Amino acid sequence: MKRNGSSDVADAFTWISAHADPFHVVSAFDAAGRVIPSSSIVFWLFAFIVVRYTLPDLALWLAYIVRPRAFEPPPLRRYAGAEPLVSVIIAGRNPGRRIVTTIRSVLESDYHNVEIIFADDCSTDDSVAIARTFERTGRVRVFANANHSGKPANLNLALMFVRGEFVFVLDSDTQMYPDTIDRMLPYFEDPRVGAVSASIFVRNPGASLITRFQRIEYILTYTLTQLWRDRLGIIAIVCGMGAMFRTSALRGLGGFDMGLGDDTDLTIRLRKVRWRLRMSLRARISTDVPETLARLLRQRARWTRNMVKVRLRKHRDLGTFRYGFANAVVFYDGLLNRAFRPVALVCLIVLVHLYRGSDVPLVMGGIYAFSTLMLLMKALIGRDMTGEPSLGSFCLAPLYVFYRVPLLLTQATQVVREVLRIKTWHPYVPRRIWDQIPHH
Amino acid sequence: MNDLSTRLLRTLRAVLAAGSTLEPTWDPRAREGVVYRGTGSPLDDESLRSDLDDLAAGDYVEPIFVDRLSVCPTCNSHAINVREVCLSCFSSNLIQITALFHFRCGFVGAAETFTEEPRGRRCPKCRKLLQDLGTDHESPGDYFACRACNATFQVPEIGARCISCGARFAGLDMQRLRQRDVFAYRLTVRGVAALDAGRLVEEPREAQRIERRG
Ligand SMILES: [Zn+2]
Ligand SMILES: [Zn+2]
Ligand SMILES: [Zn+2]
Numbered sequence: 001m002k003r004n005g006s007s008d009v010a011d012a013f014t015w016i017s018a019h020a021d022p023f024h025v026v027s028a029f030d031a032a033g034r035v036i037p038s039s040s041i042v043f044w045l046f047a048f049i050v051v052r053y054t055l056p057d058l059a060l061w062l063a064y065i066v067r068p069r070a071f072e073p074p075p076l077r078r079y080a081g082a083e084p085l086v087s088v089i090i091a092g093r094n095p096g097r098r099i100v101t102t103i104r105s106v107l108e109s110d111y112h113n114v115e116i117i118f119a120d121d122c123s124t125d126d127s128v129a130i131a132r133t134f135e136r137t138g139r140v141r142v143f144a145n146a147n148h149s150g151k152p153a154n155l156n157l158a159l160m161f162v163r164g165e166f167v168f169v170l171d172s173d174t175q176m177y178p179d180t181i182d183r184m185l186p187y188f189e190d191p192r193v194g195a196v197s198a199s200i201f202v203r204n205p206g207a208s209l210i211t212r213f214q215r216i217e218y219i220l221t222y223t224l225t226q227l228w229r230d231r232l233g234i235i236a237i238v239c240g241m242g243a244m245f246r247t248s249a250l251r252g253l254g255g256f257d258m259g260l261g262d263d264t265d266l267t268i269r270l271r272k273v274r275w276r277l278r279m280s281l282r283a284r285i286s287t288d289v290p291e292t293l294a295r296l297l298r299q300r301a302r303w304t305r306n307m308v309k310v311r312l313r314k315h316r317d318l319g320t321f322r323y324g325f326a327n328a329v330v331f332y333d334g335l336l337n338r339a340f341r342p343v344a345l346v347c348l349i350v351l352v353h354l355y356r357g358s359d360v361p362l363v364m365g366g367i368y369a370f371s372t373l374m375l376l377m378k379a380l381i382g383r384d385m386t387g388e389p390s391l392g393s394f395c396l397a398p399l400y401v402f403y404r405v406p407l408l409l410t411q412a413t414q415v416v417r418e419v420l421r422i423k424t425w426h427p428y429v430p431r432r433i434w435d436q437i438p439h440h
Numbered sequence: 441m442n443d444l445s446t447r448l449l450r451t452l453r454a455v456l457a458a459g460s461t462l463e464p465t466w467d468p469r470a471r472e473g474v475v476y477r478g479t480g481s482p483l484d485d486e487s488l489r490s491d492l493d494d495l496a497a498g499d500y501v502e503p504i505f506v507d508r509l510s511v512c513p514t515c516n517s518h519a520i521n522v523r524e525v526c527l528s529c530f531s532s533n534l535i536q537i538t539a540l541f542h543f544r545c546g547f548v549g550a551a552e553t554f555t556e557e558p559r560g561r562r563c564p565k566c567r568k569l570l571q572d573l574g575t576d577h578e579s580p581g582d583y584f585a586c587r588a589c590n591a592t593f594q595v596p597e598i599g600a601r602c603i604s605c606g607a608r609f610a611g612l613d614m615q616r617l618r619q620r621d622v623f624a625y626r627l628t629v630r631g632v633a634a635l636d637a638g639r640l641v642e643e644p645r646e647a648q649r650i651e652r653r654g
Binding site for chain 2: 132135136142143144145146149152156157160161163254255256257258432433436438
């Protein structure tokens with residue numbers, strides 16, 4: 001029997017197709033039980049992880065079945081009929097023609113009282129000239145930054161020119177739908193609400209197999225997660241691809257801080273000053289996702305390192321309960337989700353291989369069967385609640401594990417790299433700025 | 441020789457008298473902004489200019505471009521005040537502001553929002569003192585703010601107001617302003633020959649003249 005990783009998954013796959021009957025699934029769990037006996041703390045740790053990644057989604061679905069109306073935006077009162085000005089801010093570097101789609105999607109919104117501010121991060125192409133053609137509409141203003149200074153700085157530049165009561169942060173390769181603002185604004189009727197996020201759809205699912213997987217992933221790991229977190233008041237990220245903020249909340253924090261990302265850090269800072277964060281199921285945005293595995297891994301590597309930097313270092317005081325119980329839950333769950341899980345996955349694979357006498361393909365097959373089952377369950381929940389992923393995507397479900405595992409492995413290596421502070425600089429922040437910002 | 445060609449010949453002599461090149465002189469009181477002095481011409485400036493046009497068409501003088509004037513489409517005045525105006529309300533009540541970006545905390549704001557202190561400017565977000573420009577902070581650029589409607593923008597619109605009749609133009613309206621070119625006139629070889637001969641080579645007919653101006 002071969003003992004290297006890549007053929008193991010192949011072996012497991014062969015095993016599954018040959019032994020796909022209930023008895024063997026049970027024996028797979030039995031084999032897993034022999035590797036990690038229930039008397040071991042490791043068993044309970046893995047049991048906890050399994051519960052953590054299935055129970056909330058099931059509970060969410062139950063709540064949705066019982067009271068679907070609870071997932072609709074609250075009724076408009078203060079803002080009924082009086083459209084407050086919404087300033088859409090876009091920061092981008094070399095978006096090129098894509099900026100046209102982005103700006104048009106806002107101009108074509110059913111919500112009319114909008115202004116668009118595009119902060120160009122010193123693009124080397126004709127993005128500024130393209131965007132300036134929209135200034136004639138009187139609803140778009142373009143600011144060309146004289147220096148390349150990264151996304152958070154340009155969002156702050158745009159924020160400076162905001163006149164609206166609300167700010168909609170939109171990525172330059174993302175678009176909104178005509179009803180997006182209308183489905184987010186009602187949540188701000190509650191004066192304690194500081195930010196509202198939307199469901200994210202993949203705009204380019206047909207581009208490659210990688211984007212097809214991301215289409216499933218965004219629904220399962222972002223939208224569904226956001227929804228149950230919304231119910232519990234523990235939203236941990238307001239995705240910067242497209243989200244709406246109360247201008248006073250953003251300005252009160254002095255805008256975005258400099259770092260490897262913009263949204264994770266801002267979300268925690270909003271949480272710390274006790275703004276409520278909401279998620280609108282019916283508000284949608286759609287975005288272009290990386291089309292090649294290399295680009296995807298690079299994106300996820302940055303996200304993971306940012307997570308470690310922001311959650312483990314900069315805002316580790318969130319874990320002290322000083323900012324309340326919900327914030328501590330957000331901290332420890334983030335630790336589990338972003339740092340522990342990827343590392344645990346690696347440990348699990350190593351453990352299975354080290355345990356003499358275990359049938360490796362059998363155990364791997366058991367893990368595979370279980371995770372694919374969970375995936376199908378979540379995909380059904382996602383489809384019931386949002387209409388996504390498409391039925392065609394379900395055919396990809398058996399392969400989804402092979403998409404997720406490399407991502408989790410990348411995450412694991414990046415967690416280790418960042419914890420050990422190996423080559424911390426990332427071109428997301430220009431060097432001259434990086435050297436000035438505090439690194440915790 | 442008819443009256444017209446006598447007059448044209450007289451104008452041609454005036455060009456020679458001005459040193460072979462007749463330069464325009466700016467004069468805000470003139471209806472179209474310039475006069476051609478030193479012509480010693482008994483003609484008013486208006487007919488002098490049409491004579492010069494005729495002479496140029498007959499290749500006796502060569503027009504040399506000097507400048508382009510905007511002319512009000514309503515009252516024909518050249519007294520047009522052109523200035524930068526607000527993108528959204530076309531007001532000219534604009535102020536120019538410098539933005540500053542503090543690397544450390546990412547704050548971007550108008551230079552005035554950083555409080556002046558004896559030892560330098562202090563960042564309103566992180567309360568740190570700014571060092572030298574370019575080391576720990578820099579300017580993303582200047583921008584305009586409209587005092588009338590609070591809009592801010594980097595590239596203002598161009599707007600104009602006619603000082604004679606008060607008409608305002610901005611944005612696409614600016615295309616309604618007429619353009620008129622102002623020339624100096626230099627004597628050509630053909631012009632010199634005509635002066636030597638004491639007559640124009642071809643007798644211009646009134647009909648031709650009307651056609652050319654048509
Ligand atoms: Zn600062
Ligand atoms: Zn204005
Ligand atoms: Zn006029």
